[in-house]
Structures are given as C-alpha cells and as structure tokens.
Amino acid sequence: MQKRLANWGNYPAIASEESAFTQEDQLRNFVGSHHRIIARGNGRCYGDASLSAQSISMLKYDKVLAFDTTNGILEVQAGVTLDQLLDIIVPQGWFLPVTPGTKYITIGGAVASDVHGKNHHVDGAFSRHIIEMDVITGEDNTLCCSQTEHADLFWATCGGMGLTGIITRVKFRLKKIATAYIRQTQLKARNLEEVIRLFDEYKHYTYSMAWIDCLQQGDTFGRSILIVGEHATPEELSPRQQQAPLTLPAKRKLVVPFNLPSFVLNTFTVKAFNWLYYHKNYKREMHKVIPYEPFFYPLDAILHWNRGYGKAGFVQYQFVLPLEKKDGLVAILQKISEKGWGSFLAVLKVFGNQDDLISFPMEGYTLALDFPVRKGLLPFLDELDEIVLQYGGRLYLSKDARMKQEVFWKSYPNAQRFADIVQQYNADSKFASIQSERLLLTK
Amino acid sequence: MPTLLLLGAGSDMAIAIARKFAAEKYNIQLAARNAAAISPLQQDLQVRYGITATTHAFDALASDSHAAFFDALSVKPDLTICVFGYLGDQEQAQNSWQEAHTIIHTNYTGAVSILNVVANHYAAQQKGSIVGISSVAGERGRQSNYIYGSAKAGFTAYLSGLRNRLFRSGVHVMSVQPGFVNTRMTQHLTLPPLLTAQPEAVATAVYKGVQRKKNVLYVKWHWKYIMLIIKLIPEGIFKKLKL
Ligand SMILES: Cc1cc2nc3c(=O)[nH]c(=O)nc-3n(C[C@H](O)[C@H](O)[C@H](O)COP(=O)(O)OP(=O)(O)OC[C@H]3O[C@@H](n4cnc5c(N)ncnc54)[C@H](O)[C@@H]3O)c2cc1C
Numbered sequence: 001m002q003k004r005l006a007n008w009g010n011y012p013a014i015a016s017e018e019s020a021f022t023q024e025d026q027l028r029n030f031v032g033s034h035h036r037i038i039a040r041g042n043g044r045c046y047g048d049a050s051l052s053a054q055s056i057s058m059l060k061y062d063k064v065l066a067f068d069t070t071n072g073i074l075e076v077q078a079g080v081t082l083d084q085l086l087d088i089i090v091p092q093g094w095f096l097p098v099t100p101g102t103k104y105i106t107i108g109g110a111v112a113s114d115v116h117g118k119n120h121h122v123d124g125a126f127s128r129h130i131i132e133m134d135v136i137t138g139e140d141n142t143l144c145c146s147q148t149e150h151a152d153l154f155w156a157t158c159g160g161m162g163l164t165g166i167i168t169r170v171k172f173r174l175k176k177i178a179t180a181y182i183r184q185t186q187l188k189a190r191n192l193e194e195v196i197r198l199f200d201e202y203k204h205y206t207y208s209m210a211w212i213d214c215l216q217q218g219d220t221f222g223r224s225i226l227i228v229g230e231h232a233t234p235e236e237l238s239p240r241q242q243q244a245p246l247t248l249p250a251k252r253k254l255v256v257p258f259n260l261p262s263f264v265l266n267t268f269t270v271k272a273f274n275w276l277y278y279h280k281n282y283k284r285e286m287h288k289v290i291p292y293e294p295f296f297y298p299l300d301a302i303l304h305w306n307r308g309y310g311k312a313g314f315v316q317y318q319f320v321l322p323l324e325k326k327d328g329l330v331a332i333l334q335k336i337s338e339k340g341w342g343s344f345l346a347v348l349k350v351f352g353n354q355d356d357l358i359s360f361p362m363e364g365y366t367l368a369l370d371f372p373v374r375k376g377l378l379p380f381l382d383e384l385d386e387i388v389l390q391y392g393g394r395l396y397l398s399k400d401a402r403m404k405q406e407v408f409w410k411s412y413p414n415a416q417r418f419a420d421i422v423q424q425y426n427a428d429s430k431f432a433s434i435q436s437e438r439l440l441l442t443k
Numbered sequence: 444m445p446t447l448l449l450l451g452a453g454s455d456m457a458i459a460i461a462r463k464f465a466a467e468k469y470n471i472q473l474a475a476r477n478a479a480a481i482s483p484l485q486q487d488l489q490v491r492y493g494i495t496a497t498t499h500a501f502d503a504l505a506s507d508s509h510a511a512f513f514d515a516l517s518v519k520p521d522l523t524i525c526v527f528g529y530l531g532d533q534e535q536a537q538n539s540w541q542e543a544h545t546i547i548h549t550n551y552t553g554a555v556s557i558l559n560v561v562a563n564h565y566a567a568q569q570k571g572s573i574v575g576i577s578s579v580a581g582e583r584g585r586q587s588n589y590i591y592g593s594a595k596a597g598f599t600a601y602l603s604g605l606r607n608r609l610f611r612s613g614v615h616v617m618s619v620q621p622g623f624v625n626t627r628m629t630q631h632l633t634l635p636p637l638l639t640a641q642p643e644a645v646a647t648a649v650y651k652g653v654q655r656k657k658n659v660l661y662v663k664w665h666w667k668y669i670m671l672i673i674k675l676i677p678e679g680i681f682k683k684l685k686l
Contacts, residue, residue: 020630022458023480060455060627063487077483088491 005055008306009046010313011373011401014434020057024142024168030056031166031430032140038433039162041109042081044102046316047401048435049113049161056166058108064088065169072174073131078108078167090292091246094174095231097129101347103297108167113398114159114359118207118229118296121352125359127158129173137165138426156421159359161397163422163431163441179245181232182207182295186286192222192333196326196365199350202228207295209349214333214369215342222333224348232289241289248291299345309372315401317381318368320351320361321393328391329365332384336369339380343370358418360396368399378402400435408439444494448472448520450501450557451527452481455626456576459642460524463650465492472520474501474512503527503553504545513560522653523561524574525554528595530628536590543590550594555601562605565614572615572653575602579620579661582670585686606658615656621645622666638665 006013018040021027031037038052042059058079066075072094074085082096083103089095100115109115111133114125123129132146135157145154157164187202189195195210202208205228212224234245299305306314321328336342347368354362371377385407388395394411395403409415419441432442447464449457452473461471465488475481478498488496501512529549536543558573565571580588581595599618606616623629623639640648640662652660661667676684 018630020627022455022484022627023453025480060458063483064490065483065486067490 005040005043005051006313007043007045007047007050009315009401010306010309010311011315012048012051012434013313014048014051014053016051016053016055018055018057020060022060027056027061027166027168028136028140028142031136035428035430036432038431038436039078039108039112039166041079041106041112042104044105044109045113045398046314047399048438049398049400049433050109051435052433058106058166061168062106067092069094072176073171074174075169075171076107078111078133078170079106081106082110089174090177090180090248093177093246095177095292097173097175098123098126099296101297102300104300107170107172108162111158111167111170112160112162113396114355114361115398116349116351116359116361118209118349120361121203121208121350122206123175124352125159125355125361126172127155127355127359130154130158131171131173133157133167133171134169135165135167135425138428138430142168152421153425155357156418156425158356159397160418160422161435162433163436164425165431177231177246178234179232179237179241180248180292181237181241181245181289182229182292183232183236183289184227184229184287184295187226187228188284189222189224189226191216191220192224192326192330195222195224195226195348198226202226203350206230209347212333212346212348212367213342214336214346215340217337221337222330227295229295231292236289238289248293309370312373314370314372315377315381316368316370316399317384318360318366318396318399319384319388319393320364320366320396321388321391322362322364323350325391325393326365328387328393329367331387331391332367335384335387341371341380345370357414357421358412360394360398362394364393366396368396397435403439405438405440444468444470445521446470446472446518448474448516448523448561450474450523450525451503452484452498453477454526454528454628456621456624456642456645457526458484459646460526460649461488461496462491463643463646464522465494465496467650468492468494469522470495470497470518472497472499472516472518474499476500476502501557503549503557506553506556509557510560513557513564519564520561521570522572522574523558524576524649525558526576527553528576528578530588530591533586533588533590546590547594550591551597551601554598558601558605562609562614566609566612569612570614572617572656573602573605573609574617574619574649574653575599576619576621576649577602579622579666579670582620583673583681587686603659615653617649617652617657617660619645619649619652619660619662620666620670621662622669624662638663638669 002015002017004013005016037054038050040050040055040057061077061079063077069092098117110126114127116125132144134142134144136142143150187198189198207229210224210226216223349366351361351366429442436442447469449461452475465471471488473481478500481498485496485498529546531542531546536546577599578595580592581599584592602618623634625639625641645662648662
C-alpha cells in the first residue's frame with residue numbers, strides 16, 4: 001500500500017510502499033525479489049535516510065532473543081525499540097551502553113546511524129558495544145559480522161545508513177547500574193567561552209551536554225546551561241526512592257495532537273523559550289537526583305513535539321568541528337544570530353575519538369540546531385556547510401535531508417572506502433534511499 | 444500459572460495475543476506449522492515476561508494428526524485460542540479448486556477438527572475456555588471474498604453450537620469477530636482508519652472477553668452495527684451492490 005512517509009523533521013515527504021515482516025524467511029524472500037529498498041526503523045532520523053519508494057518497516061521484527069542477566073548481554077531482533085528494552089533491563093540493574101536523546105528508536109536504527117549519547121567522550125558510539133550482528137546483504141544471504149568476522153561489513157554497517165543491507169539481529173553489551181536515577185549537576189555559563197571552559201573542567205563526568213541560547217549577541221553570546229550527570233548510587237537516593245531503586249514512578253505523556261501553524265515558532269517565541277529556559281536555572285550551580293528518563297529523554301515527555309514546526313516541517317542541522325577549531329563554532333553561531341533564525345533546541349556536546357569508518361563523531365564539538373523549513377533556508381544552510389568544510393568538520397547523515405554530494409565526499413575522509421564496501425555487498429543497489437542517491441552512494 | 448494454547452502462532456494477531464496473555468502471567472504453548480520460525484517469539488515471551496513458552500508443530504490442514512498433537516501436550520492448556528486463518532485469493536479460488544480447498548479447510552474444517560478434540564477434553568474435565576477468531580466476513584457473503592466468508596460463516600456457526608453444547612459443562616466458548624485488523628494479511632489494502640483495529644487492541648479485547656466470559660466479541664464496536672445494517676439489506680438490493 002502506498003502511503004506518505006516522512007521522518008522526524010517531516011521533510012522531505014515521499015510516497016512509499018511499506019512492507020513489514022515478522023519472520024526471517026519472509027523477509028529474505030522479499031529482499032531477494034525486490035530492488036531499491038531501504039530498511040526503516042521508527043523514522044526518528046530527521047531527513048531522508050530511511051526513505052525510498054520501497055521501504056521495509058522493521059517495527060514488527062521486534063523479538064528479544066536472549067538476556068544474560070549475569071553478564072549484561074542482550075540479543076535482539078533489530079526492530080525492537082529502546083523504550084521496550086529499557087522496560088526489561090532497567091528493573092534488572094542494566095542500562096543501554098549508549099543512548100541518543102530519544103528512546104523511540106530501534107536497535108537497527110542505532111546501529112545504522114552508529115548513534116552517540118551524552119557519554120561519547122567516555123564510552124564511544126553504539127558500535128563499540130556490539131558483540132556481533134546479522135545482516136541480510138545484497139547477495140541475499142545472512143552474514144554474521146563482528147570486529148573480527150567480516151570486519152569490513154561490520155564497520156560499513158555501523159553508521160552505514162542501511163546501505164550494506166538489512167540488520168536483523170544484534171548482540172551487544174549493557175552497562176551495570178545500581179539505581180534508575182541520575183545525579184545531575186546543572187551549570188549556568190554566561191557565554192560560549194565559559195561553557196567551553198566548563199566542558200573541559202567537567203570532562204571526567206560520564207554524561208554531559210549543553211543547551212545553547214543561540215540568539216544572544218555581545219557579552220552573552222552563546223550563553224548556555226551545561227548539564228552533567230552520573231548514575232546515582234543507592235546511598236544518593238532519597239528514602240522514598242531507595243525503597244525501589246530500580247523502578248521509576250509512572251508518568252503520563254503529553255501529546256501534541258496536530259501540526260501547529262508555523263507562526264507559533266518565530267524568533268520571538270524562540271527568544272521567550274530560551275529566556276525562560278535559561279532563567280529557570282536561578283542558581284549558577286544546581287544539584288539534584290532525578291529519574292533517568294527526564295535526564296536522557298527530556299523531549300520524549302512531549303510525544304510528537306516535531307509537529308510544533310507545522311506542516312512544512314523542519315531540518316535539523318548537526319555538525320561536528322575538530323577540537324582546536326572553536327572559532328568555527330563562533331563563526332557559525334554568529335551567522336545564525338545575525339540571521340535571527342534561532343532554534344528552540346541548540347545542543348552542544350564534546351565528542352571523544354572518532355569511532356570508525358563512516359560514523360559521524362570525531363574528537364571535537366558538535367552542535368545540533370533546528371530550522372523550520374521556509375524560503376531561503378536551503379541556500380542559508382549551504383552557506384553554513386561552507387564554514388563547516390572550511391574548519392574541517394562534517395554533518396551527521398542521520399539528521400541530513402539536503403547536503404550536497406560534494407560536501408559529503410569532501411568531509412568524510414573514508415567516503416571512498418565506505419562506498420567500495422557498499423559496492424561489494426550491495427552491488428546492484430538493492431538497498432538505496434533517497435539520501436544515498438543524492439550523495440551518490442548508490443546508483 | 445494458567446496455560447494458553449495458541450493455535451496458529453505465526454500471525455501478527457497471534458503475536459499480540461501471546462504477549463498480552465504472557466504479560467498477564469499465562470504460560471504459552473505456541474503452535475504453528477513451522478515451529479522453528481516461531482522460536483524467536485518463544486524466546487521473546489520468556490525474556491520479557493518471565494513465563495514459560497514452548498513451541499509445537501501443528502498443521503491445521505493435517506486433521507489426522509490433531510488428536511495426537513493434543514495428546515502429546517505434556518501440560519494441558521486451560522485456555523485454547525484458535526487464531527489461524529487463511530484469506531486466500533477470491534478470484535483464484537473461483538477458478539481453481541486447489542485455492543478454494545485451502546481456504547475452506549484452513550478456516551473451517553481444520554478448525555473444527557482440532558477444536559473437537561479440545562472441546563471433548565474440556566467437556567470431560569468440566570472446565571476450560573475456547574476462543575475462536577472468526578471474521579465479520581462470515582456474516583454475509585460478498586462477491587469479493589465469499590469463499591473465505593463462507594468458511595468463516597461455518598466457523599462462526601460451529602462456535603455458537605459448541606457454546607450451546609458446552610454451556611452445561613461449565614466450559615466457556617467465545618467467538619471473536621474482528622473487522623479490519625492492521626496485519627500482514629491486510630498490509631496491501633487501504634483500510635479505513637476508524638474501522639481498523641491494531642492487533643494489540645484485538646489482544647486486549649480478547650483478554651478482557653475471556654475474563655468476563657463473553658459470548659460474542661466485536662473488536663471495534665462500530666462493526667456490530669455495520670454488520671447489522673449489512674445483514675438487514677434485502678437480498679434483492681444486496682445482490683446488485685459491488686461489495
Ligand atoms: C528527539 C531526537 C533526539 C535524537 N538524539 C540523538 C542523539 O543524541 N544522538 C544520535 O546519535 N542520534 C540522535 N537522534 C537520531 C536518531 O537516534 C537516529 O536517527 C536513529 O538512527 C533513528 O533510528 P530509527 O530506528 O528511528 O531509524 P530510522 O530513522 O527509520 O532510520 C535511520 C537509518 O537507519 C537505517 N536502519 C533502520 N533500521 C535498520 C535495519 N534494521 N537495518 C539496516 N538499516 C536500518 C535506515 O535505513 C536509516 O538509514 C535523535 C532523534 C530524535 C528524534
């Protein structure tokens with residue numbers, strides 16, 4: 001059945017025939033007899049990476065196959081979502097080794113984007129914790145790969161945006177926790193200089209990220225709030241929390257039921273939001289112990305917040321710049337501030353070492369910004385791309401919906417090697433997305 | 444812990460039913476033609492819900508094997524849900540007996556054959572529950588799927604007779620009449636959202652129906668009235684409609 005498909009940014013939207021499978025033989029048959037297909041998880045990438053005229057929804061491929069509760073090893077089908085896994089593992093004292101800012105993604109999506117969390121500088125990206133996985137490649141056989149077995153396939157699949165094939169099974173290591181709570185510290189930074197200094201000062205914390213108010217000028221340019229955290233120990237909990245340290249109190253979710261008209265999000269509302277957010281932190285430094293959910297997934301509390309951007313949708317712009325290139329960060333923030341196109345969400349993070357072949361993180365600063373789709377946006381983002389290239393940075397494929405092919409080829413040093421491996425396992429472009437066609441990764 | 448025997452465990456609806464009952468602390472016996480294909484579900488149920496799940500080879504079309512299949516279950520189920528069904532292709536079924544045969548025997552004969560065995564066991568022990576997933580397609584024959592519909596009609600009549608017979612033995616029999624359900628069986632069709640249930644909603648309705656010992660269950664309440672209207676259309680008019 002043809003339906004309108006779009007990912008989290010609601011841009012672009014295309015007509016797609018979506019199929020879903022619960023059993024391996026059915027899935028294999030389908031892959032064997034179709035072309036130009038792409039695996040789709042929960043559509044939480046922002047742009048066009050999981051869009052194609054033929055898509056395979058993996059959401060029904062969601063069985064949890066084994067959980068070794070002694071060693072913290074989980075083996076799952078790729079379509080299971082993180083929120084389902086958290087419900088199983090947290091009460092038993094385990095946590096995801098790496099988690100992005102939303103728990104509504106699938107494990108397949110986590111691998112294909114090689115997602116990073118607030119702990120990248122300590123624990124790396126998701127791929128670092130994988131023991132082995134199965135991929136149905138273009139030759140329609142299922143290959144089990146790991147860092148030692150079919151290593152080229154393994155590394156091209158981590159961060160490979162589904163272009164090596166369909167990931168069906170993933171076995172990975174979890175992280176031991178003693179409580180379901182986080183000991184959090186929030187620090188107010190007056191400007192960009194200060195937040196960068198604070199990041200350095202607090203880098204021994206496992207989790208860190210900062211919210212930036214990107215509409216400020218002058219002295220307060222880049223004012224922000226740095227949030228750092230550690231998994232709390234039982235002693236750090238309140239007496240009430242200590243009664244059941246691994247279970248969270250139940251909470252209801254707010255839902256944005258439909259697309260808001262676009263005038264709701266203009267410079268003024270963004271300014272007001274950022275002002276409130278900044279001043280909510282009335283003290284320079286605040287400490288508290290909070291459940292893991294609002295710490296890792298603050299936005300998930302409002303389901304479908306993406307609808308706030310209206311029908312036209314939005315683009316998320318996430319780039320990374322090498323550590324020593326912070327003037328690049330200043331240059332980009334200046335440009336946005338001059339344009340007056342601030343975003344509700346501007347998230348700054350520091351990454352640790354580069355993980356592998358094609359994943360996004362490299363040692364440096366990464367900033368993520370939302371821009372509602374409007375006239376002039378695409379040329380403006382092309383201008384930002386120039387600055388990113390000039391400072392030796394790159395863009396996150398999982399957020400991308402519009403980057404020009406030369407930007408990709410110039411900024412990803414292993415692009416050619418990646419393309420060669422994709423060619424080897426997916427010679428006839430059995431797997432292709434509109435992103436891969438745009439970036440010339442499939443023909 | 445009670446045990447549920449799920450006949451036809453490979454479908455989306457069966458998966459949802461298995462998860463719902465496992466979450467309510469039932470042990471689950473999963474029966475399907477290809478037992479190996481449902482072992483991921485078996486593992487999933489055990490890891491997620493901490494219950495015992497087992498897999499069993501079962502072919503609805505192999506009626507001769509049904510008594511032996513039930514005999515071989517080392518634990519006898521407290522509840523049996525018959526989910527298997529085969530929509531088939533109406534046009535093909537009109538032209539080739541092979542397809543018509545498969546539709547009729549999967550949806551009707553096969554179901555009767557296994558449920559007779561289960562029913563006799565429950566009648567003898569004076570307790571147990573049987574749930575049959577039939578279809579609103581069985582309430583009036585329509586040109587677009589009357590082979591399937593007629594087999595389901597037979598199944599619905601069978602269940603109501605069985606309910607009548609077993610009432611005095613204290614055995615509960617429930618017929619479920621789902622309308623459109625969003626499953627693999629229907630993924631190529633365009634379904635009206637208001638009338639289409641998710642498999643999880645069917646599962647929850649079935650669970651509640653079992654708790655409350657309901658007789659007939661329509662999964663989305665609209666269906667009861669839609670089918671009432673459809674049944675009330677005089678034949679003279681009905682035959683001219685393109686349904
Ligand atoms: C609010 C929000 C916050 C986010 N925060 C972060 C963050 O902090 N860090 C971060 O790294 N990302 C973040 N993301 C992005 C998100 O983690 C990734 O885009 C993730 O890949 C989405 O997974 P998905 O299951 O929804 O897959 P989709 O979005 O459907 O697909 C993403 C890619 O994975 C591929 N894919 C999916 N399943 C399979 C499979 N089984 N086999 C092969 N390929 C497959 C698709 O082809 C596509 O290329 C965030 C997204 C949102 C909406």
